Amino acid sequence: MTDQVDPREERRSEQVAGPAAGDLAASPFRVDRDRIVASPFFARLGGVTQVVSASGSGLLHNRLTHSLKVAQVARAIAERLLADPVFVPMLDKLGGCDPDVVEAAGLAHDLGHPPFGHLGEQVLDRLARHRFGLPDGFEGNAQSLRIVTTTxxxxxxxxxxDLTAAVxxxxxxYPWTRLTHPDPHPRHLATPPRGASAPADEPGTGSTKFSVYVTELDDMAQARAPFAGRLASWQQTVEASVMDLADDIAYAIHDLEDFHRIGVLQHAPVAAELGHWLGNALELAALDDADLAARARRPGYSLEQLRRRMHRRDAWVVDDDAFVAAVTRVRTELVDGLLGSPFDGSVEAEQAVAGFSSGWTVRLVDGMTVVLDPPVRSGHVLLAPAQWHEVQVLKFVHRRFVLLRPDLALHQRGQATLVTSLVEALAQWLTDRHEANRLPRRLQDLVELSETEYRALAATDMSTLVEALGEAPDREHGIRELARGRAVVDFVASLTDSQAATLLDALTGRSSQPWSDAFVL
Known part of the structure; x- marks a missing residue:
């Protein structure tokens, strides 16, 4: 008589008898962690931008260091929840919360991020949809799942x-595709989950965020099978919720730390924004939206816009008193504390950064709770209201005083041009019949893989694929075109920042080197 296998431990290959040859750990979830860390896709994250290119300075986070911190925070959250006897039966009822699972997910969550971070993601999505006609475009979260299941x-x-179902x-x-699954699609709910709505500037294009391409639908179905009857089709598992919160915490804290280190995040403008809002909250609240938008560059006005957005989107948790308290705490600890003295590399400056980072991390991790029936825009694990508001204010500071800087926009426009040119050059190379035998072998493999996938989808008459192929008489040609597009996108997404730049130099004749380690693709 064989022991009953935990369905959370089942792998895509249905291999459940224990670790495969080469696996060192006995626990299936530790095996997953080890496989992720050993992957070249994980190693490449050290060369992928988090917000701006680290350029080897060692001062800025890259996608690798970010992923390590997300995994660290996720494990800490899981361990704290499991230490609370009130939460344990709730976690079991919802499908489980294993620290190894959340750590592995934290390590893997950004594997699909392309060169140049979110900027590269936006460019590849636009090209995938408009240049290649791929209905589900490109999304970093969906690309991460595609990597661990397919490429x-x-x-x-x-x-x-071949990771376990739980990981x-x-x-x-975002456990849905861009357009079609599950049915009904969560973007059609009266209150869509976070990320499920279409972009405001592109209505009708499907969800802004999603974690699955149509080519990996079977993987999503098998992975979520152990949670059937415990969660709605669009809800995160508890472990996904923990990983998502850990990502938010790392993003809110460590990016601010980075830009303080290099002198981009300055005391005066942040102090003016928060201080002016605190001193004039009632007057700002009385302005209509048009007046507020017209003066958005004045101190305090952007913060008031944030408060109003929170009321529109997250009425389930937003509270004006909690918002005032959050702005006050951030002003005290970030503005008067961390930013009060410029970073000069001294022991004192390093200790200030470490204290800010560790203090906020502990506060946010300790603010976690579990609910059996969460609001639609939240997971089953969520921050207490005070900490939730603090994260929103910290993320606001990052966006307002880093991401919206014109000098960063100038840099990113150049990167967007680079990615666009690289995709076009590779697409042209793929269609050159005289060069078919000299394509990068990895690119050839990806074309063959995608052709197999799209043929299988066409055989099932899946609506999104039929829509992409249209009623063209040559359906086979349409499949080949989709496959080439997906292969180019997969290929470019697997590059580091420097590989992308070096490869474009070679393809445009600007490189004098016939080969280089950057071309080991």
């Missing part, structure tokens, strides 16, 4: 990493 070759079967499900921040 990575380091697993036992050379198809993905794959924990990677699904």
């Amino acid at each position: 990575e070759t380091g697993g036992p079967g050379a198809v993905g990493l 794959r499900a924990a990677m699904l921040k």
Whole structure:
């Protein structure tokens, strides 16, 4: 008589008898962690931008250091929740919360991020949809799942990493496709989950965020099968919720730390924004939206816009008293504390950064709770209201005083041009019949993989694929075109920042080197 296998431990290959050859750990979830860390897709994150290119300075986070911190915070959250006897039966009822699972998901969550961070993601999505006609475009979260299930070759079967169902499900921040699954699609709910609505500037294009392409629908179904009857089809698993919150915490804290270190985040403008709002909150609240938008560059006005957005989107938690308290705390600890003295590399400055980072991390991790029936825009694990408001204010400071800087926009426009040119050059190379035998082998493999996937989808008459192919008489040609587009996108998304730049130099004749380690693709 065989022991009953925990369905959370089932792998895509249905191999459940224990670790495969080469696995060091006995725990299946530790095996997953080890496989992710050993992946070249994980190693490449050290060369991928978090917000701006680190350029080897060691001062800025890259996607690798960010992922390590997300995994660290996620594990800490899980361990704290499991230490509370009130939460344990709730976690069990919802499908479980294993620290190894959330750590593995934290390590894997950004594997799909392309060169140049979110900027590269936006460019590849636009090109995937408009240049190649791929209905589900490109999304970093969906690309991460595609890597661990499909394009990575380091697993036992050379198809993905063959991770357990629990870890794959924990990677699904947004457990839906862009357009079609599940049915009904969550963007059609009266109150859509966070990320499920269409972009405001592109209505009708499907969800802004999603974690699954149509080519990986079977993987999502198998990964979420152990949670059937416990969660709605669009809800995160508990472990995905923990990973998502850990990502938010790392983003809110560590990016501010980075830009303080290099002198971008300045005391005076942040102090003016927060201080003016605190001193004039009632007057600002009396302005209509048009007046507020017209004066958005004045101190305090952008923060008032944030308060109003929070009321529109998150009425389930927003509270004006909590918002005032959050702005006050951020002013005290960030503005008067961390930014009060410029970073000069001294022991005192390093201790100030470490104290800010650790203090906020502990406060936010300790603010976690579990609910069985959460609001639609939240997971089953959520921050207490005070900490939730503080995260919104910290993220506001990052966006207002870093992401919206004109000098960063100038830099990113150049990167967007680079990615666009690289995609076009590779697409042209793919259609050059005289060069078919000299394509990068990895790109050839990706074309063959995508053709197999799209043929299988066409055989099932899946609506999104039929829509992409249209009623063209040559359906086979349409499949080949989709496959080439997905292969180019997969290929470019797997590059580091410097690989992308070096490859474009070679393709445009600007490089004098016939080959280089940057071309080991």
